[in-house]
Amino acid sequence: MSDVEHRCRIVLIAPDMPEDDEARRAVGDALRGGDVASVIVPQYGQDERAFQKRAEALVPVIQDGGAAALIAGDTRVAARSRADGLHIAGGLDAVAEAMERFTPDMIVGGGRAKDRHSALELGELRPDYIFLGKLEGDIKPDPHPKNLELGQWWASMVEIPCMIMGGQSIGSVVAVAGSGAEFVALRGAVFADPGKAAMAVAEANALLDEKAPRFED
Template sequence: MKFPENRPRLVLVVPSPSSEGHASDTLLATLDKALAAGDIASVILDNGKTDEASFQTFAAAAVSKVQAAGAAAIILNDTRTAGRVGADGVHIEGPLADIADAIERYTPKLIVGTGNVKERHAALEVGELQPDYMFFGKIGADSKAEAHPRNLSLAEWWAAMVEIPAIVQAGSKIDDLAACFATRAEFIALGAAVFSADNPAQIVADANRQLDEMSAADTEE
């Protein structure tokens, strides 16, 4: 599916199966509904504090669903599981050396992205390593209704200056999608907004509809 250049796509962040209120079966059922409800570019799977064997079982099922829907499946901070379950990429949150090592070892076989930077200098240092994308936010830190102002500011600055694609983390509601759209980031990440919703499919459908409308209005200006 081809979108206008000014139209960001959605990235889903799936909570860890060990997190409160998010059992594996429930997460997989929600993922099914979300993937069927509208365009999703990629899905990041959070391993959290889940033991390796349990997470690998969960990830294998999730990756199969994500790839069947035409999206990219990305594993947080677990290159071994990513390889075992045939994921498309890894998301590394950690020291610069760990990011550099992952990029050197796995690019271009896997997508290697990173994030959780808190100021411009750190972002530029990471950017010099040439990750496949930069995530402005921290996986699992979208507990407030609106996107964090720092993430919005950094994403807007990055998108205007750097060719490496940006993902901006939205809040736990989709009421602030306009602020995320205004950053010009190529992707908008939804986690709690989908996986804590009573109707996750409706959230994905509404988010895609809003982004279509914003893109069309922006083109007309």
């Protein structure tokens, strides 16, 4: 078995599906495909009640699958669903507020770093990770070149882990890993065909085992 702790790992972004049972099945199947560090659960325009129901359906499945469950944005939903942490898609103030309220009891990461300056401002807050890209930013097969460039600079300069949004292609994990980022986020590459989600995660892990650079201790 590969030492996944020493190379880039997968983070899944839960798919936008109309039914909770459908989403739960897709996420559960994906987690059976191999190593996944965490799963981010976005709100996708649901009202708070529907999002609460979705989170309560997914959080136990994620945790039982050995991954951390991160709720995007809604702190009340995160607390009530007993999630492991929060993904904050907003800027500096939103991350700072979440960290003040919830660390060290919960994982808090994310941010909206668009350049080196905004990334360093986020880094000064010492979040658990910074996120480069958008949760729904996998609109092309490959990761956005700007995110890869910023991630490569960040990984060479800062110890705080970096998560980069991958592309629609499973092969996009190789480019993200090559930047030095600790995590690659995948959505459509895994869930575009929910019936093959486990196979997609297995393929992504195999590529990372083979081609991702190893981190130094």
